[in-house]
Amino acid sequence: MGNATKKVAFITGAGQGIGEAISYRLATDGFHVAVADFNLETATEVAKALNSKFGDNTAIPIKVDVSDREGVMQAVDEAVAHFGDLHVIVNNAGLGPQTPIETFTYDEYRKVYDVNVGGTYWGIQAAVKSFKKLGHGGKIINASSQAGQVGNPGLAVYGGTKFAIRGITQTAAKDLAPLGITVNAFCPGIVKTPMMMGIAEQTGKEAGKDTEWGLKQFSQNITLGRLSEPSDVAACVSYLAGSDSDYMTGQALIIDGGMVFN
């Protein structure tokens, strides 16, 4: 069994955007947080900020490339060795480039699938290995998207990965329930992060317009009339990471301000 006094969460893509907000929210909820990112500089900044707000050893930064299976295994082991336990993994890291359907290349397809889908597979495997070693179940939380609910123009590759992540979530939920492990996904709408600003900029550029125009193309049908803050998403992930969601598995929680109605 593990020996941490607080629960422990491992969060990928935690150096900025939604992952940073999830790190902050789970630290607020009382978790130790492994702030894992390809960019060690931003991960270190986030961990430093959490330690200064919530106390020493609340968080540690970890460098990881989620597309590298062995690297993910090692990164999760590093977090468990440091904190002594693991209860939650949030497979949040993702890439979201525009990929025009007629012209995207093999390399673009491979890169996005390796990070978004591969990173989710390897995060699941690493978490299960640790949960089993620690002798308890746990929670696996995967980042899908509203673009994994409906097709978004220009996002053929990204959208494919986000639909795939919902499928992986349902399958893993069935495979892992006997081990006391729940697996759920979250599906944000249009969230004000560097990723979304990049997509909006490119959409605008291709139409000879600016980023603001590009953003409007994605955000004009939001029922609540505003874009999402990263903290809106983090609040729902807090629910998925906590005991209130214990009787929930294989689900995809849609947090999109009413863009997609099922």
Ligand SMILES: NC(=O)C1=CN([C@@H]2O[C@H](COP(=O)(O)OP(=O)(O)OC[C@H]3O[C@@H](n4cnc5c(N)ncnc54)[C@H](O)[C@@H]3O)[C@@H](O)[C@H]2O)C=CC1
């Ligand atoms: N921003 C949005 O509107 C939406 C985002 N999402 C999903 O939420 C997740 C987070 O998105 P954002 O915060 O917007 O993205 P972002 O691009 O702002 O941040 C992503 C983070 O992941 C890290 N990262 C990228 N590749 C990595 C790799 N191979 N290994 C480890 N870390 C890596 C980056 O360094 C960065 O810190 C993604 O999975 C995205 O698809 C879903 C729906 C909407």
Ligand SMILES: CC(=O)C(C)=O
């Ligand atoms: C970036 C993203 O997930 C969108 C447009 O839904």
